[in-house]
Amino acid sequence: MFTALYFGVVGAVLALLMRVQLSVPNNDFLEAAYYNQAVTMHGLIMIFWFLSPLGVALFNYLVPLQIGAKDLAFPRLNALTYWLFLAGGLMAVLSFFVPGGAAAAGWTSYEPLAGPVYSPGPGPTMTYLGLMLMAASVTVGSVNFIATILWLRRPGMRLSDMPMFSWFALFTVVAMLFAFPSIIAAFLLVLTDRLIGTVLYAPPSILNVPGIDPSLLWDDLFWFFGHPEVYIVLLPAFGVIADITPAFTGRPLDGRNWILISVAAIVLPISFGVWMHHMFLTGIPNVLLEVFDVSTEIVSIPFGIIVIMFILSMVHGRIQFKTPLLFIVGALVLFIIGGIMGVFLSSPVLDRVYNGSYFVVSHFHYVMVGATIFGLFAGIYYWLPKMTGRMYNESLGKVHFIISFIGFNVLYAPMMLLSDMPRRIFTYQNIGDWAQLNGIATVGAFIFAGAQIIVAYNLLHTWFRGPPSGPNPWGSQSPEWSTPATGSVPVAPVETEPAGGWIGQLPGPQSASVSGPSPVSHAMSAVSHEVHLSSRPLTLSAGVMLFLTGAALYPGGAIQLSVLTIPPGVFPLALMVLGVGVFAASIVGWAWDDIRNKFVGPAGDPGGDRWPYDEVPKMKLGMWVFLSSEIVLFGTLLGAYIFIREAALEWPSPASVHDIPLATANTLILLTSGFTMAMAVYAIRKGDQRGLLGWLVATFVLGSTFIGVKISEWLGLFSGAAPFLPSSSNPVTALAASIYYVVVGLHGAHVVAGLVVLVYLMKKTARGGFTKDDHMSIENFALYWAFVEIVWCFVFPLFYLL
Amino acid sequence: MGRFGASFLMYSGVLAATPPTVATWTRVYDVYLTLGVGTAVVVISALLYAVVRYRSRGQKEPVQGAKQHGWKAVLAIVLVMGVILAIAGSQTFAGFTNIEIPNSPGTVTVSVTGFRWGWNFTYPDGQYVIGDLTVPVNTIVILNITSSDVYHTFGIAMLDVKEDAIPGKVNQLWFNMTEMGNYTDAIRCYQLCGVGHAFMIANLTVVSQSQWNATFGAQKG
Amino acid sequence: MKTSTIAGVWAYMVVAVLTETATFYYVTNVTAQTVVISLLALSQATAVAIFYMQLKDEPGSIRIFALVGVMFLSALLIAMVASLG
Incomplete structure (x- = not known):
């Protein structure tokens, strides 16, 4: 949470810089290049490293408390989530100081502007790599939360009994699970373009293939993620509102089930069916304009139900005007305004004016800053006594609300009127009322920012000096208040980090505070920390970060130290080698911990309410959740391939490139390894350990053979008479080679990862680590391996035959 | 109802007749604005009324037996919103004339290519001009818009028309300008395209049909 | 099995x-x-x-993860290809 707030400050400073630049016409406070970096990184940091994580941090703290879980389902994965998130954030922020600067193509990173031709240098590469780490972190985190909520509820806590905040957490992470794979796929293509020279989004000056349209490909992939993402940002705030409103109205929520049904409707089908309203000007066929106009209008109906139900929940109450309630009302007012602006934007006709203008900027700040931040502030004030055992200063809270609300509207209402001013211009001429409106907005920005100094003071003051709040200051019935407040005695702030979570597992200063100065509060805390301290997630993330930083910087320039000169490439290469080393050591260490059972998870099966997953083991549930995101990841990439194939007017015939009989034989090898893996499961289900080992070895041999054949096949493609390479002088060949190597390569990477896990499984089997009743890892690996096989069932015909 | 926007205000005074794209846009906009402001006022008032009306007068105890609304309330919300959205949506569908390219005789076509950072206008006779689009008055003008490098968006705010300029793809828009004149900086780029984005501006010049035909109208070979 | x-x-x-x-x-x-x-x-x-x-032996609550993934994917694929015009 602190990390998210820190990134929030960074993002806010960038925003203020921009507002200063735009306060008067023809300003030269920020140069265009720096302005573009600021505008881009403001968007990326605020969305990915501030708003979303702030919501997720609250999930991490509250969901286990609310559903009565001791911790998340996979504590070490939770630590991994945090460290990957932090590593990604560090890379993004550090990219400002790297040659090329931070990414400057807008948070939307439209291609080909974000590609290597128009955004050269290691800086943007580093930003996007940081983004990938963040996306990986989100995927791991979603798997964890879904498994936790579905599987770790305390006995008697049926799904329908869950507090609203946990419900919204569930919906948010489900949306994350399905949305993030497509951005991983989209940025994977950007990064291969930037790092290994593929030409998937190359502009016509580099790659002139008739029919190919890199921008449209990017739009589809990005916005398929991008629209669900805005609901991902918003839903935690609505969860806060739904959860805590009754504490201030003195009556239960009205229409609780209808609210949940509405959110389900938003998350599961509708949010994934509106993305093309971001593409109304791209020249897509009119029928799509009509379809997505209607679908976008439809998404406002469930939101309407939610808002009306919130309002009805005030009726006949006895409303107490505490700070959280004020923020709830503020969030709803701003959401109503922003939401109605959204309906304007659903019209492809009106979009002819609004697209790319400050009207859009105003709209999404009303929903993403207004509704989201105000809602989350309500939650922070409300749960502060829970986290600290102390009460905040009510008057300061109210002042904070009033100034924020005024500042917010002074900031964003003028932008509503700037519907003809393009977004993201770093300066403008003194025409019409632009100067006045921009001037007002900048004043508003400083009022809004100034208000946040009040909350910073209030939070810190509460933490160290606030009066004791008692265990349940709001008289709430919600289960999280039934345990003693986390910090009823003075403790270091880190102690109150989310349950079992983000920082809680870090050895070092933080863990010292766990075991050291405050045993009392530790014993009282709802979560036990000491069972699973593992440094592996930290070192693993650090290794990945070092490697990727090295990759981004490679080859770089010469480095001149006082006496000796380091030639280009050496320093990044050293970083990469170091990164791989640390990463490998972490993985091996992690596996070794498991083989020796060093890691003691939450002991035994705690029991509890698991409907509808009573019969499903935790690990298998987690694996399936993960696989469903993998389905979208590979599916998106195959979709990109199909898109390119459909668009391209010509394409190299497979037989002219590939050795079809060899590929067929290799396919048979992989499919046979699927058979041997299924037999391995069969063997251990009967308790046959020797049989298990035999089948695992067979699978390993077949998998290795598959990879070996693949490598020799690729070497042939590299060195043939007409090399099949992204650098080929024939643009069609270059494009075909690019997508081929990315998709087949990613599949190969999955096979290799599988082989690594197989080594671990064989080792553990040899030590007798699996029995008839305890062989979940084997079952799960079989699922993974079968999934890899399924992917190949599509890759083979699509790339080798059709 | 009124409209906001600087360049519109700047030029609306000089336009004797409203261009058709602006008329259509404004008609759609008026409906959305009426419905939108109306809905916002009603809902926000209801919220504030509820909050103030049911404020605590010292009571701390929970209220017993507060009413729960069921499917009837939900159905009512869906129906009311459905009607509002249907009215709005039907206006949009009627306004698709702004998007569909008219297929009538007597139109002129100009090719527009966005580049970093400017606009290239290529006329039917093959000559091209950078930074200035000249069109005949009272004529349907069709623009074939593309880009030679990155993603741009071509927009004429005073005419309420805008379309993406995408490399490898040609998009079309149309307008019909009703008044001769020089409209400085009327054309802008609306998509971040690099450091020159803010200066990716062009002028719109509207001349008589005969003058345009004499200057640009000859069909190339 | x-x-x-x-x-x-x-x-x-x-x-x-x-x-x-x-x-x-x-x-x-x-x-x-x-x-x-x-x-x-x-x-x-x-x-x-x-x-x-083993989806044939799994409860619907597991199958749904596979189904939802495939469903979203189909939507994406259809609309992507359609957006080419």
């Missing part, structure tokens, strides 16, 4: 792949070729999902 089922699925996979390759060599009509190969690939994927991934 019986060994005969496991082996049967494997045998089907082998036959399907060989048929795909044969289709590639001997069916010259591009549309027919595409349809046959696509259907074979889909049937293979389904077979692996149902038997090797």
Whole structure:
């Protein structure tokens, strides 16, 4: 949470810089290049490293408390989530100081502007790599939360009994699970373009293939993620509102089930069916304009139900005007305004004016800053006594609300009127009322920012000096208040980090505070920390970060130290080698911990309410959740391939490139390894350990053979008479080679990862680590391996035959 | 109802007749604005009324037996919103004339290519001009818009028309300008395209049909 | 699951792949070729999902993860190809 707030400050400073630049016409406070970096990184940091994580941090703290879980389902994965998130954030922020600067193509990173031709240098590469780490972190985190909520509820806590905040957490992470794979796929293509020279989004000056349209490909992939993402940002705030409103109205929520049904409707089908309203000007066929106009209008109906139900929940109450309630009302007012602006934007006709203008900027700040931040502030004030055992200063809270609300509207209402001013211009001429409106907005920005100094003071003051709040200051019935407040005695702030979570597992200063100065509060805390301290997630993330930083910087320039000169490439290469080393050591260490059972998870099966997953083991549930995101990841990439194939007017015939009989034989090898893996499961289900080992070895041999054949096949493609390479002088060949190597390569990477896990499984089997009743890892690996096989069932015909 | 926007205000005074794209846009906009402001006022008032009306007068105890609304309330919300959205949506569908390219005789076509950072206008006779689009008055003008490098968006705010300029793809828009004149900086780029984005501006010049035909109208070979 | 089922699925996979390759060599009509190969690939994927991934024995609450993923993907694919115009 602190990390998210820190990134929030960074993002806010960038925003203020921009507002200063735009306060008067023809300003030269920020140069265009720096302005573009600021505008881009403001968007990326605020969305990915501030708003979303702030919501997720609250999930991490509250969901286990609310559903009565001791911790998340996979504590070490939770630590991994945090460290990957932090590593990604560090890379993004550090990219400002790297040659090329931070990414400057807008948070939307439209291609080909974000590609290597128009955004050269290691800086943007580093930003996007940081983004990938963040996306990986989100995927791991979603798997964890879904498994936790579905599987770790305390006995008697049926799904329908869950507090609203946990419900919204569930919906948010489900949306994350399905949305993030497509951005991983989209940025994977950007990064291969930037790092290994593929030409998937190359502009016509580099790659002139008739029919190919890199921008449209990017739009589809990005916005398929991008629209669900805005609901991902918003839903935690609505969860806060739904959860805590009754504490201030003195009556239960009205229409609780209808609210949940509405959110389900938003998350599961509708949010994934509106993305093309971001593409109304791209020249897509009119029928799509009509379809997505209607679908976008439809998404406002469930939101309407939610808002009306919130309002009805005030009726006949006895409303107490505490700070959280004020923020709830503020969030709803701003959401109503922003939401109605959204309906304007659903019209492809009106979009002819609004697209790319400050009207859009105003709209999404009303929903993403207004509704989201105000809602989350309500939650922070409300749960502060829970986290600290102390009460905040009510008057300061109210002042904070009033100034924020005024500042917010002074900031964003003028932008509503700037519907003809393009977004993201770093300066403008003194025409019409632009100067006045921009001037007002900048004043508003400083009022809004100034208000946040009040909350910073209030939070810190509460933490160290606030009066004791008692265990349940709001008289709430919600289960999280039934345990003693986390910090009823003075403790270091880190102690109150989310349950079992983000920082809680870090050895070092933080863990010292766990075991050291405050045993009392530790014993009282709802979560036990000491069972699973593992440094592996930290070192693993650090290794990945070092490697990727090295990759981004490679080859770089010469480095001149006082006496000796380091030639280009050496320093990044050293970083990469170091990164791989640390990463490998972490993985091996992690596996070794498991083989020796060093890691003691939450002991035994705690029991509890698991409907509808009573019969499903935790690990298998987690694996399936993960696989469903993998389905979208590979599916998106195959979709990109199909898109390119459909668009391209010509394409190299497979037989002219590939050795079809060899590929067929290799396919048979992989499919046979699927058979041997299924037999391995069969063997251990009967308790046959020797049989298990035999089948695992067979699978390993077949998998290795598959990879070996693949490598020799690729070497042939590299060195043939007409090399099949992204650098080929024939643009069609270059494009075909690019997508081929990315998709087949990613599949190969999955096979290799599988082989690594197989080594671990064989080792553990040899030590007798699996029995008839305890062989979940084997079952799960079989699922993974079968999934890899399924992917190949599509890759083979699509790339080798059709 | 009124409209906001600087360049519109700047030029609306000089336009004797409203261009058709602006008329259509404004008609759609008026409906959305009426419905939108109306809905916002009603809902926000209801919220504030509820909050103030049911404020605590010292009571701390929970209220017993507060009413729960069921499917009837939900159905009512869906129906009311459905009607509002249907009215709005039907206006949009009627306004698709702004998007569909008219297929009538007597139109002129100009090719527009966005580049970093400017606009290239290529006329039917093959000559091209950078930074200035000249069109005949009272004529349907069709623009074939593309880009030679990155993603741009071509927009004429005073005419309420805008379309993406995408490399490898040609998009079309149309307008019909009703008044001769020089409209400085009327054309802008609306998509971040690099450091020159803010200066990716062009002028719109509207001349008589005969003058345009004499200057640009000859069909190339 | 019986060994005969496991082996049967494997045998089907082998036959399907060989048929795909044969289709590639001997069916010259591009549309027919595409349809046959696509259907074979889909049937293979389904077979692996149902038997090797044991979806046939799993409750609906697990199947839904696979189904939702496939559903979103289909939406994306259809709209993406449609957006080409």
